[in-house]
Amino acid sequence: MTPSAKIMLLFAVAMMVVSCSSTAPAGSPPKPVRVSQATVARPPTAVAETPPGLRALPPSGVGPATYAYTCGSEAAGETAGACGHWRLLTRDGGVWYLPEALGDYETDDESGTAPLAISPDGLRIAYYRASDGRLVVRELATGATTPMQHAFTWDIAGSTDTAAMEFLGKGTWLMIYNLPPDEEGAVLAAVATGETREVPGNVIDVDATGSRLTTETAADTGVRLQTTGGPVHHITVTGLHDQRALGGFIAQDGLAFDLVPRNIPACGNDISPDKLVTVDLTTGKTISVVTPRLPADVLRGWGIGWLSPREVLVSVVRKRSQDTTVENTFALDIMTGGARQTGRIDKAGLRVRDPGLVPYGSAVYGGYLAAPPYKATPEKVVPIKHRGCE
Secondary structure: OOOHHHOOOOEOOOOOOEEEEOOOOOOOOOOOEEOOOOOOOOOOEEOOOOOOOOEEOOOOOOOOEEEEEOOOOOOOOOOOHHHHOOEEEEOOOOEEEOOOEOOEEEOOOOEEEOOEEEOOOOOEEEEEEOOOOOEEEEEOOOOOEEEOOOOOOHHHOOOHHHOEEEEEOOOOEEEEEOOOOOOOEEEEEEOOOOOEEEEEOOEEEEOOOOOOEEEEEEOOOEEEEEEOOOOEEEEEOOOOOOHHHOOOOEEEOOEEEEEEEOOOOOOOOOOOEEEEEEEEOOOOOEEEEEOOOOOOOEEEEEEEEEOOOOEEEEEEEEEOOOOOEEEEEEEEEOOOOOEEEEEEEOHHHHHHHOOOOOOOOOEEEOOOOOOOOOOOOOOOOOOOOOOOOO
16 A cells, blocks of 8 residues: 555554564465456456656556556546546656556546556556456566466445555565455565466565565554564654654564654644664564654655665655645664755646646555656755644
């Protein structure tokens, strides 16, 4: 699911930073159940129109992708026309629309926007093919596509919680959150082969072989993290402004981080980043709890992924005026909280190259591994004054 949707309302209480592992042996996660080769009997109908002024994604020879978006529709429930196609931004500045990828669609009972994902290195994208509704992973350089052995449940596609997907770790695996709402699970796909299996819906990391899964579970206090075959690590952190805000860890190679907001989302609450928490999944020990040194005009933020064992990538929304915002990405040092800007997604700037863009669509990030240095332009920072509900 998307990073912002992963903010969980969890509870943590303690008087100091505490991490502990339960002494009772923990049961292993359920054995994955293989999903048979799937077909789509009644593919959805794509409703997007050709966007004016944009070129279609070439069959091959495309560089690493960094960002994808649909421009959306101002009126809820209305199809977006030319806005309904996914657009793809590449590291070299290219802007393409994806006619092969299903964007806005309709079925007999539902309408919505089919999900899309970009790998951390930006070399491949995952999407639902407009021609037949099949989920595929495409190599941008060669144009080769690998079908995933999973059928999208189109009649529940309108639910945000069940219509999302993301690459895990370094992009070897693809998590697909598209099971009926009463089933607490997800589908894990091997990107190279398309083979799929059912896994718990709270998986946050998978090792290279696919045999060791790490899960996150809410607890009465804190969260519980567990790797296949290992003990349950009960993580609690004090020093947070709101203990209930802990949760939504992003893991890779035995480490996990959480960009914790000051409060849980509620009317008027300050949900700007409060602490950056990092834990060791092998030992369950807290590695660090630091204050991220982000600009004072940040409204909210969420984690994206790991850049290195020392740095993580986060996205933040910054206020620019009474009614406008801009999205920036920052690399954060897990030991010091030091921040360096790595990118800027300015919807007003994108609108110059894409006249159809309006701020009501979907957006995904990727391509952040091995990205070239970003030269940020100095900007005036005005601290945010947060107010409660009137």
